[in-house]
Amino acid sequence: MARCLGSVNGVKGVSMAETAVKKERPKHLNLAQIRLPLPGYVSILHRVSGVGLFLCLPVLIALFGASLGSAEELECYRATMAYSVLGLPVVKLLLLGLLWAYLHHFCAGIRFLLLDMHVGVELPRARASAWVVMGVSLVLTVVLGVLTW
Amino acid sequence: MVKRLAVGAHYGLRDWLAQRVTATVMAIYTVYMVVRVLSLPAFDNAAWRVLMSGSFTKFASFLFALALFYHAWVGVRDIWMDYVKPLSVRLILHVMTLLALVGYAGWVATILWRL
Known part of the structure; x- marks a missing residue:
C-alpha cells in the first residue's frame, strides 16, 4: 500500500519515511582500518585515560x-613505591602512566570545555588544539614525573 | 510533521552540566595542589603530612574527591551505556560502579579526618 502510494504521489509521505527506516546503513567497524584524525585520537584517549584512572582508583x-x-603504613607505602620486577620500578612506572592519563584527561577536558563554548571549533584550530593537548600533556608528564620521581 | 518519541529519563542536560562543573572544581584543585606541593619546604613525609592536615586542604581535598567520584560515575555510566547492551548486565555494572564510588568516598573521608 505504502509503496503504491509512493509511486503514485512521487517520493513523499509514507513511502519516504519507510525507505529512510529500512535503508541499510554502511558499517565500518574494522578498528584496524579506521584512520582517525588527531582530534579523534584525543577524544578516544580521553575515554581510555578516564577508564584507566577509574580502574586504578x-x-x-x-x-x-x-x-x-x-x-x-608509611613503611608499607615506601616498600610498595620501591617495588620492582627485574630491576623495573613497576609501581612507579604505573603511577607515571596514571600521571600521563590524568594530565591528558585534564588537557583534553579543557579543550572540550573550550569547544563547548565555541572556542576553536574551526577545523584548523581544532586540529592545532589537539596537537597542543598531546604535546602539553606529555611535556607536563615528563616535568612533574622528574620532579616527583 | 515529525513526531518525536519522548524517551529517556531527561538527565542528559543535568549530567552534561555536572560533568563540567565537577571538572572545573577538580581543575582548580589540581593547580592549587601542584603549587602547594612544589612550594613545600622539603620533599618529605613530614611536610606532606603538615600540608594535608591543614583544615582548608582537607575541606578542598574532600570536595575534590566528591567531584571526582561524581565525574567518574557519569563517565563510567556513559561507557556502560555505549558498550553494554543487555539490560540486566548493564544494571549490575551500574550498581557495582555506584557502590564502589560511594565506598571510595567513605574511604577518603576516613583518611583525611584521621589526620
Whole structure:
C-alpha cells in the first residue's frame, strides 16, 4: 500500500519515511582500518585515560592513605613505591602512566570545555588544539614525573 | 510533521552540566595542589603530612574527591551505556560502579579526618 502510494504521489509521505527506516546503513567497524584524525585520537584517549584512572582508583586511594597513615603504613607505602620486577620500578612506572592519563584527561577536558563554548571549533584550530593537548600533556608528564620521581 | 518519541529519563542536560562543573572544581584543585606541593619546604613525609592536615586542604581535598567520584560515575555510566547492551548486565555494572564510588568516598573521608 505504502509503496503504491509512493509511486503514485512521487517520493513523499509514507513511502519516504519507510525507505529512510529500512535503508541499510554502511558499517565500518574494522578498528584496524579506521584512520582517525588527531582530534579523534584525543577524544578516544580521553575515554581510555578516564577508564584507566577509574580502574586504578583503589590503588591510588590506598597509596594516598598509606602515605598519611601510621609508621607501619608509611613503611608499607615506601616498600610498595620501591617495588620492582627485574630491576623495573613497576609501581612507579604505573603511577607515571596514571600521571600521563590524568594530565591528558585534564588537557583534553579543557579543550572540550573550550569547544563547548565555541572556542576553536574551526577545523584548523581544532586540529592545532589537539596537537597542543598531546604535546602539553606529555611535556607536563615528563616535568612533574622528574620532579616527583 | 515529525513526531518525536519522548524517551529517556531527561538527565542528559543535568549530567552534561555536572560533568563540567565537577571538572572545573577538580581543575582548580589540581593547580592549587601542584603549587602547594612544589612550594613545600622539603620533599618529605613530614611536610606532606603538615600540608594535608591543614583544615582548608582537607575541606578542598574532600570536595575534590566528591567531584571526582561524581565525574567518574557519569563517565563510567556513559561507557556502560555505549558498550553494554543487555539490560540486566548493564544494571549490575551500574550498581557495582555506584557502590564502589560511594565506598571510595567513605574511604577518603576516613583518611583525611584521621589526620
